[in-house]
Amino acid sequence: MCGIVGYLGKKNTKEILLDGLKELEYRGYDSAGIAVLQNNNFSSYKAIGKLVNLQEKTKDFITDSFAVGIGHTRWATHGKPTELNAHPHLGESSYVVHNGIIENYAELKSELEANGVKFLSQTDTEVIVHQFEKNLKTSTSAFEAFETTISELKGAYAVLLVTKGENETIFFAKHGSPMLVGINHEDEKYFASSDTPLIGQATDVNYFEDGDYGFVSKSEIAIFSKDGKRKKPQFSKISTNKLSAQKDGYRFFMEKEIYEQSDVISDTLMGRLGDDEINFDELDPKLFDGINEIKLCACGTSYHSALSATYMFERYAKIRCSVEIASEFRYRKPLMCKDTLFVVISQSGETADTLETLKMAKEAGLKTLVICNVDNSSMVRLSDACILTRAGIEKGVASTKAFATQVTVFWMLSLYVAKLKNSMDSIELARQINLLREVPASTKVTDSMHEKIKRLSKRYLHGHGFFFIGRDIFFPLALEGALKLKEISYLHAEGYPSGEMKHGPIALADPELFTIALLPQHLLHEKSKSNVEELSARDSTICAISAVEFDKADDFIQISTCQDYMLEFFEMMVVVQLLSLEISVRLGNDVDMPRNLAKSVTVE
Numbered sequence: 001m002c003g004i005v006g007y008l009g010k011k012n013t014k015e016i017l018l019d020g021l022k023e024l025e026y027r028g029y030d031s032a033g034i035a036v037l038q039n040n041n042f043s044s045y046k047a048i049g050k051l052v053n054l055q056e057k058t059k060d061f062i063t064d065s066f067a068v069g070i071g072h073t074r075w076a077t078h079g080k081p082t083e084l085n086a087h088p089h090l091g092e093s094s095y096v097v098h099n100g101i102i103e104n105y106a107e108l109k110s111e112l113e114a115n116g117v118k119f120l121s122q123t124d125t126e127v128i129v130h131q132f133e134k135n136l137k138t139s140t141s142a143f144e145a146f147e148t149t150i151s152e153l154k155g156a157y158a159v160l161l162v163t164k165g166e167n168e169t170i171f172f173a174k175h176g177s178p179m180l181v182g183i184n185h186e187d188e189k190y191f192a193s194s195d196t197p198l199i200g201q202a203t204d205v206n207y208f209e210d211g212d213y214g215f216v217s218k219s220e221i222a223i224f225s226k227d228g229k230r231k232k233p234q235f236s237k238i239s240t241n242k243l244s245a246q247k248d249g250y251r252f253f254m255e256k257e258i259y260e261q262s263d264v265i266s267d268t269l270m271g272r273l274g275d276d277e278i279n280f281d282e283l284d285p286k287l288f289d290g291i292n293e294i295k296l297c298a299c300g301t302s303y304h305s306a307l308s309a310t311y312m313f314e315r316y317a318k319i320r321c322s323v324e325i326a327s328e329f330r331y332r333k334p335l336m337c338k339d340t341l342f343v344v345i346s347q348s349g350e351t352a353d354t355l356e357t358l359k360m361a362k363e364a365g366l367k368t369l370v371i372c373n374v375d376n377s378s379m380v381r382l383s384d385a386c387i388l389t390r391a392g393i394e395k396g397v398a399s400t401k402a403f404a405t406q407v408t409v410f411w412m413l414s415l416y417v418a419k420l421k422n423s424m425d426s427i428e429l430a431r432q433i434n435l436l437r438e439v440p441a442s443t444k445v446t447d448s449m450h451e452k453i454k455r456l457s458k459r460y461l462h463g464h465g466f467f468f469i470g471r472d473i474f475f476p477l478a479l480e481g482a483l484k485l486k487e488i489s490y491l492h493a494e495g496y497p498s499g500e501m502k503h504g505p506i507a508l509a510d511p512e513l514f515t516i517a518l519l520p521q522h523l524l525h526e527k528s529k530s531n532v533e534e535l536s537a538r539d540s541t542i543c544a545i546s547a548v549e550f551d552k553a554d555d556f557i558q559i560s561t562c563q564d565y566m567l568e569f570f571e572m573m574v575v576v577q578l579l580s581l582e583i584s585v586r587l588g589n590d591v592d593m594p595r596n597l598a599k600s601v602t603v604e
Contacts, residue, residue, distance in 0.1 A: 002029065002072065002073060002074055002075050002099040002100075002193070003021060003024030003025075003029065003072065003073040003099075003192075003193050003194075003197075004024075004070070004071070004072055004097050004098075004099055004158055004160060004179065004191065004192060004193040005017050005020030005021055005024070005070070005071045005072075005190070005191060005192050005193075005197050006068075006069065006070045006071070006097075006160045006170050006172075006189075006190065006191030006192070007020075007067075007068070007069050007188070007189070007190055007191070008066075008067075008068045008168070008170060008188065008189040008216060008217070008218060009066065009067075009186070009187075009188035009189065010065060010066050010067075010188075011188070012062065012063055012064070013036050013038070013063040013067040013068075013069040014034065014036060014058055014061055014062065014063055014069070016069070016190075016201070017034045017036075017069050017070070017071035018034070018051070018054065018055060018058070018071070019197070020071060020190075020192060020197035020198075020201075021034075021051055021054075021071050021072075021073050021197075022051055023196045023197040023199075024073055024192075024193065024194065024196065024197055025050075025051060025073065025593060029073035029074055029075050030048065030049070030074060030075060030081035031046065031047065031048045031049070031073075031074045031081050031082070031083065031085070031086035031087075032046070032047060032051050032053075032054045032071070032072065032073045032074065032086065033045060033046035033047070033054065033071065033072055033074075033086045033087050033088055033097075034054070034058070034069060034070065034071040034072075034088070035069065035070055035071075035088040035090075035095035035097075035162065036061075036063055036067050036068070036069040037067060037068045037069070037095075037162050037164065037167060038063055038065065038066070038067035038068075039065075039167075040164055040167050042090075042095065042164070043061060044088060044090065044095060045057045045058045045061065046083050046086040046087075046088075047083065047086070048081055048082060048083055048086065051073070066168070066218070068162050068167075068168060068169065068170055069162075070088055070095060070096075070097045070160045070161075070162055070170065070191075071088075071097065072086075072087035072088060072097035072098075072099075074086050074087050079121055079122025079123045080122070084120055084121050084122075085121045085122055085123050087123075087125060089120075089121060089123065089125050089126040089128075089129050090120070090129065091129040091130055091132065091133040092133055093133070093163060093164040093165070094129050094132060094133055094161060094162065094163035094164070095129065095161070095162050095163075096125060096126075096128045096129040096132070096159060096160065096161045097125075097159070097160050098124075098125040098128055098157055098158065098159050098160075099157065099158040099177045099178075099179075099193055100155060100156035100157035100158060100175075100176060100177040101124060101155045101156055101157075102124040102125070102127060102128065102153055102154070102155045102157060103154045103155035104152075104153070104154040104155065105124035105127045105155075108127045108131055108152065109126075109127050112127065112130050112131065112134065115134070117130045117134070124155075128149065128153065128157075128159060128161070129161065131149045131152060131153075132145055132146060132149045132161060132163070133145075133163075135148045135149050136163075136165070142163055142165050142166045142169070142171070143166075143171065143215055146161060146171045146173075146213070146215070147213065147224075147228075150173045150213050153175075155175075155176070156175060156176030156177050156352060157173065157174075157175055157176065157177055158172075158173070158174050158175075158177040158178060158179040158193055159171075159172060159173045159174075160172050160191055166215075166217075168217050168218045169215050169216065169217040170189075170191065170215065170216050170217075171213075171214070171215045172191065172208070172212075172213060172214060172215065172216065173212070173213035173214075174208040174209070174210065174211075174212050174213070175210050175211055175226075176210060176352065176355070176378075177193070177350070177352075178193050178194060178207075178348075178350045178377065178378060179191065179192075179193055179208045180192060180193075180194075180195060180198070180205050180206060180207045180208060181205065181206050181208070181216060181221065181233070182195075182198040182201065182202025182203075182204065182205040182206075182238065183202055183203065183204050183205075183221075183235065184201065184202050184203045184204075185203060188201075188202075189216050189221070190202050191216070194348075194374075195238055196393065198238055199238065202238055203237065203238065204235040204236065204237055204238065205235065205236060205238045206221075206223070206233040206234055206235050206236075207234075207236075207376040207377075207381070208223070209225070209381065210226070210378065211225055211226025211227075212224065212225060212226070212231075213226075221233055236376070251585070251591075252396065252581070252585075252591040252592050253394075253395040253396040253592045254396030254398055254400060254488070254581055254591050254592055255581060255591070257394055257395070257396050257400045257401045258400050258401070258445060258574065258577050258578060258581065259445050260392070260401055261400065261401045261404045261443040261574065262440045262441070262443045262444045262445075263440070264390060264391045264392055264401050264404070264405055265404055265405060265408050265439050265440045265443055265570075266440045267390040267392075268389055268390045268391070268405045268408045268409060269408065269412075269436060269437070269439070269440070270390075272412055273412075273433055273436060273437060274433070275430065275433070276426055276429055276430050276433070277416075277419050277429070277433075278412045278413070278415045278416040278419065278433070280387060280412070280413070280416055282385065282386060282387060282388075283369075283385055283387070283416070284385070285420060287341070287367055287369065287384065287385055288341065288417060288420055288421075290338075290339055291319075291339060291340070291341045291367065292319070292320065292339040292340075293319065293320040293321070293322070293337070293339060293340045293341070294313055294319060294320070294321045294322075294340070294341045294343060294417075295321075295322050295323075295324065295340050295341070295342050295343065296309055296310065296321065296322070296323040296324065296343045296344075296345065297323070297324045297325075297326050297329055297342065297343070297344050297345070297354060297357045297358075297361075298323075298325075298326060298344065298345040298346065298351075298354055299325065299326045299327060299346075299351055299353055299354055300399075300483070301347070301399040301402065301403045301480060301483065302345040302346055302347065302351070302354070302399075302402070302403075302406060303323065303325055303326075303345075304403065304476045304477075304479050304480040304483065305345060305403050305406035305407050305410065305476070305480075306323045306343075306345050306406075306410075307323050307475075307476040307479070308407050308410065308473050308476040308477070308569075309321065309323070309407070309410035309413075309414065310322065310323050311472060311473040311476075312410055312411055312414035312473070313410075313413075313414045313417065315414075316414040316415060316417075316418045316423070316424055316432070317414045317415075317417035317418040317421060317423050317424075318418070318421065318423035319417060319421065319423075324357070326344075326351070326353035326354040326356070326357045327353040329357050329360075330353060330356050330357055330360070336360070336361060336364040336366055337366075338365055338366065340366055340367075341366070341367050341368075341369060342357075342358070342361035342366040342367065342368045342369070343368070343369045343370070343371065344357060344358045344361075344368070344369075344370050344371070344379055344383070345370070345371045345372070345406055346370070346371075346372055346373075346377075346379055347372070347373045347374070347389075347391070347394060347399055347402040347406075348372075348373070348374055348377060349370065349372040349373070349374045349377020349378055349379040349380050350374075350377055350378050350379070351379075354379070355378055355379055355382075358370070358379055358382055358383060359382070362382065362383075367384055368382075368383040368384045368385070369383060369384065369385045369386070369387070370382075370383040370385075370386045370387075371386075371387050371389060371406055371409055371410070372386060372387075372388060372389065373388065373389045373390075373391045373392075373394070373402055373405070375388055387409050387413065389402065389405035389406055389408075389409055390405060391404075391405040395592065396591070396592045397487070397488075397592060397593055397594055398484055398487045398488050398580070398591075398594065400484075400577050403480060403573070404443060404570070404573060407569075407570075407573075408436070408439060411432075411436060411566065412436065415429060415432050415433065415436075435563065435564050435566055435567060438562075438563070438567055439566075439567065439570050442560070442562065442567045442570040442571045443570050443571070443573070443574055445574060445578070449557075449574075449575070449578070450578055452557065453557065453575065453578045453579050453582050454582050456543070456555055456557070456579070456582075457579065457582035457583045457585075457586050458586060459555065460514055460543070460579075460583055461583065461586055461587060462512070463491075463512040463513065463514055463541070464492070464508075464512050464513060465491070465492040465493060465494070465508070465513060465514070466482065466485060466491060466492065466493035466494070466513075466514045466515070466516060467482075467493075467494055467495075467496055467501075467505065467508075467513065467514070467515045467516070467535070467540075468481040468482040468485075468493060468494070468495045468496070468516045468518070468576065469495070469496050469497070469498040469501065469515060469516070469517055469518065469528075469531065469532070470495075470497070470498060470517075470518035470520075470528070471497060471498045471499065471523070471524045471527060471528050471531075472523055472524055472565075473523075473565070473566075473569060474518040474520060474523070474528075474565075474569065474572070475495070475496075475497045475498075476495075477518060477569060477572060477573060477576070478495035478496065478497075478516075478518055479495030480495070480573070480576070481493075481495065481516060481518075481576030481577075481579075481580070482494050482495035483495070484576060484577055484580040485576075485579070485580040485583065487580075487594050488580055488581070488584040488589060488591050488594045489580060489583045489584040489587055489589060490587075490589065490594075490595070491583070498517075498527070498528045498531035498532070499527070499531060501531050501534055501535060502531075502534060506534060506535060506538060509535050509538035509539065509540040510538070510539055510540065511539050511540070511541055512541075513535075513540045513541065514540070514541050514543065515532065515535050515540045515541065515542050515543065516543050516545065516576065516579070517532045517535075517542060517543065517544045517545065517546075517550075517553070518545055518546075518572050518576075519532065519544055519545065519546035519548070519550060520546070520547075520565045520568040520569070520572070521546065521547045521548050521561070521562070521565075521568065522562070522563075522564055522565040522568065523565035523568075525546075525548065529550065532544065532550070532552065532553075533552055536552040536553075541554050541555075542554050542555070543555040543556075543557065543579075544556050544557070545557045545559060545572050545575050545576070546558070546559065547559050547560060547561045547562065547568065557575055557579075559571040559572060559575065
């Protein structure tokens with residue numbers, strides 16, 4: 001959600017900013033802009049819509065000597081997506097870009113307006129630059145004014161600010177929204193809200209901690225902690241390989257990422273599967289000492305993977321497990337007991353609501369664990385322990401391989417806990433580990449399956465909605481299938497437990513209601529079949545996904561005959577992802593950047 005880039009150096013600043021913003025397009029945005037300070041003069045450009053519009057506006061603008069520049073892709077929170085509301089925002093002699101939400105902006109804005117400041121936008125961000133310039137009049141330096149301004153802000157933010165009085169400096173602050181700075185051997189400095197824009201540009205990066213602020217100039221990187229103490233940058237190497245962030249001949253990043261699932265699951269399993277045990281070198285077994293319950297907390301797709309995990313933890317590890325939606329958990333004054341392991345799940349490690357629940361758990365004294373795809377993310381740095389999913393860069397807004405690797409990690413973790421607690425015998429544990437070895441093969445996309453789904457998709461472009469239904473662990477998969485479809489096709493879709501149909505939803509059944517039925521051969525097959533037959537009897541259009549043919553289905557997608565329902569789970573996962581993809585393609589939608597959505601949700 002929103003993207004920030006910044007640059008100090010002698011190269012073509014405009015092109016570096018635009019290239020960086022292009023790498024952040026996957027996060028979702030509705031406008032973009034840049035501001036460049038060179039020879040004490042600002043050049044600023046904004047455009048609504050796609051980045052190509054900004055590129056067109058800046059085609060005649062060139063920087064050919066040292067300059068500082070900041071750029072932004074905006075996803076509207078305060079104010080409609082208009083050029084005036086696009087970042088960067090201007091004061092009298094300064095520009096600012098900002099990710100997050102300033103919670104006390106209305107109060108600050110009222111005070112500024114009372115002092116004669118004129119606002120051009122409807123955004124909360126604009127108060128930052130005006131507040132800075134107000135403080136600049138009574139401060140001994142621009143940095144002092146910036147420091148004062150940051151202390152007056154409440155909320156979540158990542159901020160870059162440039163001002164004419166400091167021609168070779170970018171001021172920064174980070175609180176609750178990701179931000180990093182990168183360097184290279186040419187003494188250039190780069191800022192970004194994720195590491196993606198810096199791949200191939202910077203060699204080393206420093207990830208800012210919450211509360212960090214300071215400035216970067218031609219000759220200095222000054223970082224201060226939230227208590228005002230200067231701290232040394234902690235640089236680590238960044239990949240220089242951009243290939244993983246390219247489409248490689250696929251039509252969409254989402255399509256590429258569906259096809260990559262087999263490989264990234266292999267990476268997730270690598271080094272973690274023994275003959276009769278799961279090896280998580282990153283975990284201290286003492287993490288589970290005194291633990292009688294596991295509480296999982298997440299949002300969106302990660303919530304669905306967590307819901308899948310509850311079935312595995314209770315079935316395999318015989319430990320109580322519950323799952324919470326992070327945005328709800330934050331505000332309901334939950335009971336937090338010390339014998340609970342608190343587990344948060346996030347692709348980015350920056351999801352605002354989930355990050356706040358992690359802070360709550362830490363404050364309550366609970367042991368914490370994060371399942372995440374991004375090393376050095378805020379959640380990884382804050383939690384007691386971390387398991388990385390190894391999914392690689394995921395650019396499609398609708399998550400696919402992140403879900404696949406999260407469920408794989410949870411399967412392994414449930415077996416790891418089962419071994420610790422002696423809740424599974426050695427024969428069954430070895431069987432489960434052998435099943436895990438089969439998951440990469442179960443997620444390979446075959447040409448014949450993809451072609452069949454392409455042909456089927458043309459029958460599912462209209463109607464008044466979709467039911468995705470499944471029982472047991474296939475219920476979370478039904479939720480995830482419905483979410484994928486609604487995210488990228490804009491068709492109404494709901495996931496339900498199969499047994500819930502007769503408790504209300506079946507009233508919607510008619511030929512224009514499409515039911516996507518998950519019918520595993522090895523788990524509650526007959527019960528699930530009878531639920532689908534109830535819908536068929538009411539004339540709902542049925543698309544069954546199963547290894548076993550179903551005569552009541554209008555359409556049938558056959559998966560392989562598997563040894564276990566968990567392998568069926570992963571194969572059906574690929575099917576529902578591809579079905580959503582192909583329906584969206586036929587509808588002519590932008591699969592990778594669906595409307596109104598952002599990849600990394602760093603605000604409430």
